[in-house]
Amino acid sequence: MKSRKKTGQNILHYVIASSVVIVFIIAILGGYLFRFYYKKMHEDFYKENSVYIGNIAKMHGNELQILQDISMQIALSDSARFLLDEQPTKSAALKKQLNQYRSVNQFFDVMYCYYQKDQYLFNHMTSISIDLFCDTAYQLENYSPSEVKDLLCAKQKKLLVLPEETIEGELVYFYDVQAKNVIYIYPVAPKYDTILIFFIGADHYDDLFADEQENTRSTWLVYDGNIVTRRGANEIEDDLLISELGGETGQKQVKIQGKNYLLTQEIDEAGFSYVALQPMNVFTDQLRTHLWGIGVLIILCCVPTFLLIGILSSRVLGGVKNINRMLSSEGEETYDLGKIEVGIRQLVNSSEDMKQDQMSLRKSRFIRSFLQSKYTALEILRRDAADARINISYGFQMVGVIGSSASGNEEKIFEQILEFIQNQENLDGYGIHLVNTNQRVMVLFGESEENLYQAYDKILRIGRVHCDEFVVAVSWAHRSLLNGSLAYLEANTAYDSRFLVDSSQIIRFTEIGQNSSVSNYQNLRSRYMVQLENTIRVGNEQEVEKAIHDLCKKLEEEHATLLTFRLLYDEVLRFLMDQWNGDEKDWNQVYNVFTLSRCLTMEDFTSLLTEACHMILDTKTDVKNHQSELVVKAMEIMQKTYSDPDLNMASLADQLGISPVTLAVEFKNETGISPSDYLAVVRLERAKELLRTTDQLVKQVSEAVGYEDDHVFIRRFKKYTGKTPGQYRKESQQ
Template identity: 20%
Template sequence: MKGLSTFKLGFAPGTLLVKLMASFLSVILLLAAFNVFSYLYLRNKLYDEIVRYNELGIKQTVESYENHFRMTQNMILSLTQSDRWIANIGILSNVESNRRYDKMNEVKTDLAELYTNPFLHVENFILYFKQAGYVLEKEGTSSASDMFASYYASDAYPPSYWDGLSTDNYLMRILPAAVFTEESMGNVRSLGLQLPLVIKAAPYEDVYCIVMMDPRKLYSAYANTGEPFYILDPEGRTLFSSHGDTAVRSPSSFEDGKRHEQSGGNYYFYEQGADTGFTYVRVAPIKSITAEMMKLNILLVTLLVVAVLVSIVGAALFSLRLNHPLKRIVAMLERKQELPLPASSIKEFAIIGDRMSSIMDDNEQIRKDLLQKNSLVRQYAYTNKVKNIPMNLHLTELEDAVQLNEPYAAVLYEIGFKNTDSEYEQEIQLLRKLVHGLFSSLGEEPVTLQIEHNQLMSLLFQPGSQSEVLRILHTLKELLGAEDYLCLTIAVSPVYPEDTPVTLAYEQLLQLLKEKRLTGETQIIAEPRSSGNRALPMKVTQREELQARLLSGSEEAVFEWVDRHLEQLAKKDAPAADFQAYARGVAEQVEKALAKLNVPDSSGDAGVKPADPSGFDRFYSAEQYRGWFRERIRPALSAIRARTETKDPITTFVTEYLDGHLGEDINLDLVADKLNITPGYLSSYFKEKTGTNFSDYLNDLRIGRAKELLMNLELRIQDVASAVGYHNVNSFIRMFKRYSGITPGEYRKRNVGGSA
């Protein structure tokens, strides 16, 4: 009787046994019913579903292609209809007469917005000035014959084809894809398969926009199913075919409701574009559809087998859990799981679950609070140890918690922000979490400290080797590469033995940070660089030359000298500290020049502000120093000119004569003879009044005029040299490079650009 009562109690409503058995039977019945229904229903509908899937796929492909062509057309039209574009194209159409070559860079910048857009898949944007006979594209300018015969040559599109091109009857035209090649210096390089798209550059009838698109990328983005695919224009010509060995055939008809037909061993699925009128065709071999049917049959059988296996495994698991219902609670306690126990409709589990969840929540809050406080105390102790700050007498017991009894490595991060509007504290804390997370997988738990307002330091215990630390830092560099507002310099120590003081490691890392270069990118420095590339301090002769140029009040002379020395520092791969020393030296010479002329000091409005060492720490490129010099020096030069700009008949005659006879053979004796004074007196008088030597002033004037003439592409280098008084072209090139830092040819290429 007792056993019977126990049996009846086990099967009473609401007990664990009844609920488990009911759930088990429900799952089995549901799986079995679903599999049987799926098999019976899909067996007859499989073919229709596969056909509908292919029709839907070709429709989506067509929509994607049509949207892409429409978007490309709209973006080009929006560009060509802007007032600035129309004005620039009008100027460039007659560039041989108006000489406005500077507009080429503006148009190239507008074109770059299209071919650099990764979503348009544009390989090049060619602006064809048919009447002028030249083209403008991303590499520069060239004649139309050279462009289409050498740089963008194709048997399908010879130069005569583009010469006879006309867009009278259409706004946009897409031409069949063809292979293009580039021939240069006797070498032929394939440019791959290109899909030309022609749009008239309204309102000019003789200017065309030729867009070279990559049809392979379009196919990969919109139609890459692995099956043959091709596009036909309204005349039935093949614009693109993904598989060259596939027979291309036009659809026999477009009957209502019919978008596919069978021919040979293939199914052809057709769809027509609403905007372009193109016919898009996907070829599906019959054997592939048969294979899809077989795959689905196998899937259905597999589901039945899996359902049976799940039922068997579930029965075994449920049986084991019936004998030990409290094992889940015990296992949960042993694993110290943070989540509360799941709610249950079973009374016994509901009561236990409520009590256990409350206890575990309290324990978890206590644990997190202790971990946070221990972490803060540990960081405080390590920071004091790194900076060698004596520990508070009440906290001396923490000294044992930060004793280094194992090998360690140290990493120091100097953080610079390119954007002055950045929220520094928030960004630094995010970087700290990122660094801590990356190094958590290396050895023991790392310690990451904030040493200064722009410095973090990581202590890595048992890191293995320095190469492992560098590997993780390179991963950090790749992650930060996506964010352009942060400039990080990372100094990495070797793996120190446990008896090495942390203070010594910190000092050595500070020395490594001095190897920072002005790259504008994240730098990882593991060892000192060669001292042979270090820039030397400003020499006495350099200081005197800069003083002379400053006293002349000539911005061009001063900034040419400053820029030339900046370029020398860059060529020597000088560290950022050398740039800072150079900037301080220049600022010092400016202050001396102001003092020599008794110009108001740096506190006045016309003065120059002194160098701010803390400001230099935020500079990450030579361009910033160049801008800093102009901002600081230009007001000082203005004040110097205001002080020395008194009209003097001798200096006025010299400057006006040199400006009017610059192309002649001019020397000091000739000018002195015209003034009826001795050359020595004229030399000393001119330098006293202008602050610069006669020869330096003459060469500065000639080089400045040469720069203006070099902007005219019709003039050869030797013509420019002769026009400014250098009858030996080698002497002109040598003097131009001395005063400008580059050759005349390099100057023309930088400022005019292209290959026109």
């Protein structure tokens, strides 16, 4: 009883000491949380302002780039440097060019082009004399007509920006120019005798400076020491702000009119300064709110912690009694540390066995995935190899296929092989068992080709000790870690030739006469893979089957080796995997490098490839139902009007009511191919059909599919199919 009482007191003392430590930890945690929240919120406050200004600078910089691009195009075309009275016909071309800029622009409301040696300004519709432009067409709030004329006639090499002001005049409402505008006067290099005048409405800057914190933050656009425009709530005079600005991008705290602010400034290459000013009390208010939360959190942690300590203490005392009873055969409450140690050792040994089994499973999974080339990124491959504790950094990798007649001794042989690999300093690897072929597949990683051949030679000798029929066939020594399936196909091809060569030595893929297969495969891939890929993207089942037929026919004509069409099938299936949108389990039934190794005839190859392509076309039909209405409509227009030679991305975007950039981005994101490439595929697939089914001349076929120049058509057709239209027609009719 005394022993039990003393033990209970010791535990109670431990509980009290633990409680004090926990309270101390909670206090430290509270201080840490305060510092953490303060630092984090301070960083977030600065970062949010920096990101806000950075986004504005980026968007405005892109818009300025548009103006610069227009200026460069005007300079290159030299379409503006003429006198209207002497060359009136050039005005139509200039107005057409200006109209193109205006139609695709979302930045400026209207633009004018002025050749300073003439007396007329041009926009997208008409021309106007400079006197009429300054006196009645546009009347600026802060500039007189004579001042405006002087600005327009002055020869300058630098962008001139007139700050936001009210504009009135006869053409303001005619061209739907907003009441308030910022005017950009852009000189055209290199002669600087032509200027471009852009009117940017106030609504554009409302959108550009749109801010969820507009009630507490003000934003300025500054150029050449002058305020171009501003938005926000603070009533701070412009001169006070200008005096605080520096010459570099950055953030700092400033004090203006007795109040602390965070000033964020970013300067772009064009000399524009983007400035945001937000009171520091916004940060302190946010911090105060979170401090209340920290205090409540500490209280909520302390109260249940003591309750939990009390509950756990009672359970610990009860657990100690129960352990004593279990350890004592007579149920006595004694402490037998020997029994506890034995029990713990048993648990540790059981855990070690489990870890070894788990590690073997990880190694097997990694090797299987490696051989099936499921890794598309080296980072993921290296991560999984590290998890499986396989060193793949030696520089070379070689796959070996092992077959034996050692019934009952396979595991013993495999254990000795693994022990041999583990004892090597510059070698690592693992193997898996293929039940359906009764083969072992080993993957070794070594520092040289000779090192790997020596290792497999040792493996052969280990196997020969236990059985007479032990065959080892190996692939090339590959440097790329993403060629697992290729290396397996090479090793398996070498293994298939075991009855034709001396199998008492290592069967090397390099020695079985397959060296020409790779180059033969590259030639077939470059000529026929593009055709098959494009027909699958378009989704034409008939053309897909025709492309498969052409590919198989060429394989027969070339007397392709077993390895060649295995490699080609593996390449085709990699492309199809990118197009696949169905269940991964269904796909694995078709694409499996171990199933591919049993592909022995052209009929096997054709059957597997056709099945995979049909699965892709079925899933593409399902995916098409989920594509955006914009992409579907664009496809329908191209499929219906492909014969129109004027159909291009600009006209297609006009029909859809969007910009060409928006069309290109959304179409590429949805389909994986650009709209212009899609249109080219539609036209060329239709041309193939006309060449096969009609007697039309090549020029007629060219015009029928939207190509006005038959030379361009012939060049693109040959690039697409590898044949001229005449050659294609002749071969299809044979």
